[in-house]
Amino acid sequence: MPNARRSVFLSADTEGERGNGVTLADVALAADVSLATASRVFSHPQLVRESTAQRVHDAARRLAFRPNLLGAKLRSQQTRILGVMLPTLENAVFAECWAGIEEVSLATGYSLMLVTSGYDPARERERVEYLLRHRVDGMVLTVSDAAQSAVLDQLDSEAVPYVLAYNQASPAGRRHSVSVDNRTSACEGVNALIAAGHRRIAVVSGAFMASDRARQRFAGYEDAMRAHGLPPLPPVNLPSHTASHSERIGALMGASAAPTAFFCTNDLLAIGVISDLKRLGLRVPRDVSVLGYDGIALGALVEPPLATVVQPNPDIGATAVRLLLKRLHAGTRPEALSASAPCVTLLPHGLRVAGTVAAPPAS
Amino acid sequence: MPNARRSVFLSADTEGERGNGVTLADVALAADVSLATASRVFSHPQLVRESTAQRVHDAARRLAFRPNLLGAKLRSQQTRILGVMLPTLENAVFAECWAGIEEVSLATGYSLMLVTSGYDPARERERVEYLLRHRVDGMVLTVSDAAQSAVLDQLDSEAVPYVLAYNQASPAGRRHSVSVDNRTSACEGVNALIAAGHRRIAVVSGAFMASDRARQRFAGYEDAMRAHGLPPLPPVNLPSHTASHSERIGALMGASAAPTAFFCTNDLLAIGVISDLKRLGLRVPRDVSVLGYDGIALGALVEPPLATVVQPNPDIGATAVRLLLKRLHAGTRPEALSASAPCVTLLPHGLRVAGTVAAPPAS
DNA sequence: GTGAAAGCGCTAACAC
DNA sequence: GTGTTAGCGCTTTCAC
Numbered sequence: 001m002p003n004a005r006r007s008v009f010l011s012a013d014t015e016g017e018r019g020n021g022v023t024l025a026d027v028a029l030a031a032d033v034s035l036a037t038a039s040r041v042f043s044h045p046q047l048v049r050e051s052t053a054q055r056v057h058d059a060a061r062r063l064a065f066r067p068n069l070l071g072a073k074l075r076s077q078q079t080r081i082l083g084v085m086l087p088t089l090e091n092a093v094f095a096e097c098w099a100g101i102e103e104v105s106l107a108t109g110y111s112l113m114l115v116t117s118g119y120d121p122a123r124e125r126e127r128v129e130y131l132l133r134h135r136v137d138g139m140v141l142t143v144s145d146a147a148q149s150a151v152l153d154q155l156d157s158e159a160v161p162y163v164l165a166y167n168q169a170s171p172a173g174r175r176h177s178v179s180v181d182n183r184t185s186a187c188e189g190v191n192a193l194i195a196a197g198h199r200r201i202a203v204v205s206g207a208f209m210a211s212d213r214a215r216q217r218f219a220g221y222e223d224a225m226r227a228h229g230l231p232p233l234p235p236v237n238l239p240s241h242t243a244s245h246s247e248r249i250g251a252l253m254g255a256s257a258a259p260t261a262f263f264c265t266n267d268l269l270a271i272g273v274i275s276d277l278k279r280l281g282l283r284v285p286r287d288v289s290v291l292g293y294d295g296i297a298l299g300a301l302v303e304p305p306l307a308t309v310v311q312p313n314p315d316i317g318a319t320a321v322r323l324l325l326k327r328l329h330a331g332t333r334p335e336a337l338s339a340s341a342p343c344v345t346l347l348p349h350g351l352r353v354a355g356t357v358a359a360p361p362a363s
Numbered sequence: 364m365p366n367a368r369r370s371v372f373l374s375a376d377t378e379g380e381r382g383n384g385v386t387l388a389d390v391a392l393a394a395d396v397s398l399a400t401a402s403r404v405f406s407h408p409q410l411v412r413e414s415t416a417q418r419v420h421d422a423a424r425r426l427a428f429r430p431n432l433l434g435a436k437l438r439s440q441q442t443r444i445l446g447v448m449l450p451t452l453e454n455a456v457f458a459e460c461w462a463g464i465e466e467v468s469l470a471t472g473y474s475l476m477l478v479t480s481g482y483d484p485a486r487e488r489e490r491v492e493y494l495l496r497h498r499v500d501g502m503v504l505t506v507s508d509a510a511q512s513a514v515l516d517q518l519d520s521e522a523v524p525y526v527l528a529y530n531q532a533s534p535a536g537r538r539h540s541v542s543v544d545n546r547t548s549a550c551e552g553v554n555a556l557i558a559a560g561h562r563r564i565a566v567v568s569g570a571f572m573a574s575d576r577a578r579q580r581f582a583g584y585e586d587a588m589r590a591h592g593l594p595p596l597p598p599v600n601l602p603s604h605t606a607s608h609s610e611r612i613g614a615l616m617g618a619s620a621a622p623t624a625f626f627c628t629n630d631l632l633a634i635g636v637i638s639d640l641k642r643l644g645l646r647v648p649r650d651v652s653v654l655g656y657d658g659i660a661l662g663a664l665v666e667p668p669l670a671t672v673v674q675p676n677p678d679i680g681a682t683a684v685r686l687l688l689k690r691l692h693a694g695t696r697p698e699a700l701s702a703s704a705p706c707v708t709l710l711p712h713g714l715r716v717a718g719t720v721a722a723p724p725a726s
Numbered sequence: 727g728t729g730a731a732a733g734c735g736c737t738a739a740c741a742c
Numbered sequence: 743g744t745g746t747t748a749g750c751g752c753t754t755t756c757a758c
Contacts (some may be wrong), residue, residue: 020521022726023751032727044747049727069496070442071751074433075734089458089662102479106490114463114477114690127469134474158383275666292414297453298631298661303638306574386735397745402737412743434735438750 013254017214022063031059034340039233042067073135079088081111082324083131085141087119091268092296093313094142096164101140110137119144119210124151126267132160138327138328139319142166143208161327165320167212169344176327178320180311180349182213186220187227188264188351189291189309193261196360199246201225201233202252202259206269208237214265218292221263233259236270242359249276253288260360267294267308274306274356277358295350312347318344366415385426395423405430410635415524432531436498444474445687448504449528450482454631456676457505460528463680464503481509483574485587487514495523501691503683505529507573509538524690528683530726532707539690541683543674543712545576546684549583549626550590551714552654552672554625556613557591558724561652564588565594565615565622566613569632571600584626596622601632612639616651622722623651630657630671637669637719658713667718675710684706 028038040048042058048056059065073079082105086094098114105112113126113134125144128151131139136163137288141233143149146167154177155162160164162176169177193201203221205214220233225232234274236252238245252258272290274284282288285304323345391401396415403411404419406450411419422428434444445468449457461477468475476497478490491514494502501524506512509530515538520523525539532540556564566584568577582600588595589648599615601608615621627633633655637647648667655662658673686708 021489035752036730036754037728039751040728044755046748047727052727066492066496068437068498068751070433070437070498071734072753073734073738073749074437075753077434077734077753086546089452089461090455092455094460095452095458099479106478106493111364111493112477115469116462130469130474131431133430135431135433141595142460176385268664271661275664278666298634301631301635301638302665397739399746400744403744406737410743415743434750436750437752438735438737440737440750484730589734598735720741 001248010014018155020064020066022065023363024065024067026063027056027059027065030063031056032050032137037281043072054137059195062299067183075129078113079135080109081136082112082135083128083136083141083317084112084114084128084129085139085143085327086114086116087142087144088116091266092298093266093294093311096296097206097317100319104318105320108193108321109203110311110321110325115231117143118239119207121145121150122148125154125215128154132158138162138324140317140324142339143296144207145212146177147212157340161324163320164198164328168216168346171344175325176343178316178323178345178347180309180316181346183220184217184349185309185311185349186217186265186293186348187223188220189293189353190224190263191227191349192265192307193289194224194230194289196289196353196357197231198237198261198358199228200257200259201261201263203233203235203263203265204269204273205235205237205265207239207333208235208265211265217265238272245272246276246279249273250280253277253280253282261291261357262288263293263338265293266298267292268297270308270356271299271302275344285356285362289357291353291357291358295352300352302355305352307353308351310352312349315347319347368724372417383427383429385428385646387428387430389470390419390422391428392721393608394419395428404667406435413640434565438617441500442474442498442647443472444476444497446497446499446501446502446504447475447477448487448490448494448502448506449477449479450505450507451479453673454629455661456529456657456674457687459659459676460680463677463682464684466677467684469470471685471686473686480506482570484508484513486551487512487516491517494632495521501687502681503528503687507570508575509533510575524687524707526683526687526690528679528709531579531709534707537706539686539706539708541686541708541710542576542678545579545673545711546583548672548712549580549628550586550655552562552586552716553626553710553714554590555594555670555714556626556652556654556720557587557717559652561719562593562622563620564593564624564626564722566596566626567599567612567626567632567636568598568628570602571598571628574628580628591701598616601635609642611635613643616640616645618642624720625651625653627653627655630655630659630662630669633669633671633719634662635667640717646721651725652720653721654716654720658715663715665718668715670716670718673713673715675712 025035028035038355041053089095117124142165165176166179168182169175170181194358208214222232250325292306292308295308299306299308387401391398401419404416452458480487505528527540529542531542531545532538572578585595655669655671658671660718662669662671
């Protein structure tokens with residue numbers, strides 16, 4: 001009877017283990033009920049008489065009982081852990097998204113495990129495997145390219161419930177996603193540029209090939225240009241948005257028909273491009289306009305404020321979790337799954353056309 | 364013999380559970396070894412013959428075995444999960460720190476659980492309790508005020524191993540921390556301001572009362588001022604660094620002896636203050652100089668580049684994890700613990716005096 | 727409404 | 743080297 005020994009010496013708190021070594025069995029003993037009843041008090045309170053529950057709660061408090069979630073998770077075959085994979089937290093978009101994810105997960109009693117993929121498909125695989133080993137109940141993730149993602153194929157084949165965030169799934173498929181409408185919103189943003197008088201608008205993108213969003217946003221740009229009879233320019237791809245790319249931008253601005261506006265496929269990039277422009281002696285927005293995409297808080301903080309297409313970042317995270325939870329609770333019955341809301345959730349976007357966008361110079 | 368049934372039908376992958384239902388027992392059966400041996404192949408490979416190990420690995424691959432970490436964690440009484448509590452990820456300092464934490468943790472086979480406290484002591488308690496319930500082996504955390512932290516007191520009393528990040532523990536205490544020397548580095552930064560010719564330097568701080576770092580950095584400012592016979596000005600406390608505070612700054616700049624330089628206790632704040640200044644029609648650094656603190660990547664990206672005291676953020680995270688791991692592996696013997704390196708680890712800081720700092724206007 | 731008992735998947739003594 | 747045997751802390755049928 002090892003537990004009996006423990007209970008006796010408990011107050012001395014001799015052991016160095018986490019959770020002070022008090023188990024549910026100790027609580028049951030102290031409350032003079034069976035282990036089963038003690039368990040029920042916490043997991044299914046409605047199954048136990050009020051007075052009994054009170055005794056158990058008292059004992060638990062007295063012994064400073066801390067439930068060991070591991071035992072519960074192992075036995076019940078559902079961990080109530082959600083896996084989250086984001087490209088990086090160093091881009092505020094995803095940090096803001098995490099805030100939304102954390103809030104609703106913890107509020108609903110779910111735990112989280114976060115990994116970052118660094119936009120690298122190989123690392124995506126590895127990190128997802130890691131999450132799977134932890135037997136997460138489901139995942140919220142952003143992959144570099146949802147259309148051809150080894151990771152998503154794997155998840156599908158293993159029937160792991162997941163909801164994409166930011167990746168906008170194809171309406172044709174069965175994949176669940178939460179995002180804004182990348183193409184439409186980008187188109188609106190570029191329309192605003194055109195409305196301001198711009199005709200030569202260049203798109204600057206980060207890892208174009210590594211981001212389906214970037215391509216969708218570019219398509220939106222093309223839509224807007226074509227709708228106004230303007231020739232779309234080929235995209236300018238800048239590999240990393242933390243380095244400066246003055247040369248590329250400089251060459252562009254030095255050319256005969258230099259663009260009068262830049263549409264950057266994300267805000268961090270936009271901030272970098274604005275700096276590059278300044279270094280070239282150009283003023284934003286007087287000489288050149290810049291439009292970003294993301295709506296990170298920082299953009300509103302700088303002066304002039306960054307004009308941008310605004311995504312509801314925390315809400316994207318929160319909604320993705322809620323949807324995932326709904327799927328999890330719907331059970332494994334396929335009817336329930338498909339019946340539950342459409343796969344592709346589009347959240348409303350905003351447009352902040354201010355600071356860094358103005359009419360083009362008279363020329 | 365439920366498992367036998369499972370093994371037979373396995374290739375059909377009928378079950379909807381995570382981890383395809385293959386257990387180590389199935390692998391052992393397929394490889395014709397005992398469960399114990401199969402286990403050893405993964406946990407203690409050196410204890411098992413090469414050829415046997417090979418058989419087990421083959422069987423595992425054939426069955427697509429995915430170890431259930433929960434079982435291992437529960438049984439071995441060490442979860443190999445590290446808890447991480449950071450104030451927020453929306454400040455890039457902590458996002459960068461997380462990158463360091465994630466890298467070394469996953470590389471050493473440790474899992475992570477992240478929570479954010481939002482600088483709120485009540486939420487700190489709650490989140491720590493959450494981590495404790497998951498039986499994390501140890502924690503890396505940043506608290507608002509290490510000197511009087513209910514959470515740290517609790518952790519100490521329960522003998523939970525932890526290492527502070529950014530909080531600079533008192534050398535007198537027994538608490539482990541990894542940070543730069545806040546006071547000295549701030550002093551150096553302000554010295555650079557003074558060397559540039561500034562005499563009226565104001566300190567702008569975020570949640571001053573909620574951040575011990577902010578106070579330590581202010582002390583460094585006082586040191587520098589006093590060392591040069593200059594009167595320290597009272598700190599300007601701005602509650603949130605995401606809002607604009609033009610009024611406060613405006614009032615300050617409108618006063619008779621307006622400061623010629625601002626020392627902001629973090630970079631985000633500095634970026635906000637620069638914007639405020641611009642809105643007031645002031646040019647940085649020509650009219651006013653601004654020095655930040657943190658060294659976030661973004662600071663180098665903006666134009667002019669943000670002058671700042673640079674912390675090695677990813678390294679702070681990585682070092683904190685390594686130290687924590689060292690403590691965990693030292694066993695619970697107190698001698699080993701105290702023998703292992705000093706408690707307070709100070710990492711080297713840098714100084715980027717450029718862009719936003721220049722000589723004060725002739726006046 | 728409550729109790730007894732059987733595990734969840736894995737590791738760690740202890741034999742051999 | 744390898745196998746046998748107990749559990750880790752909890753949930754959950756199944757009786758009563």
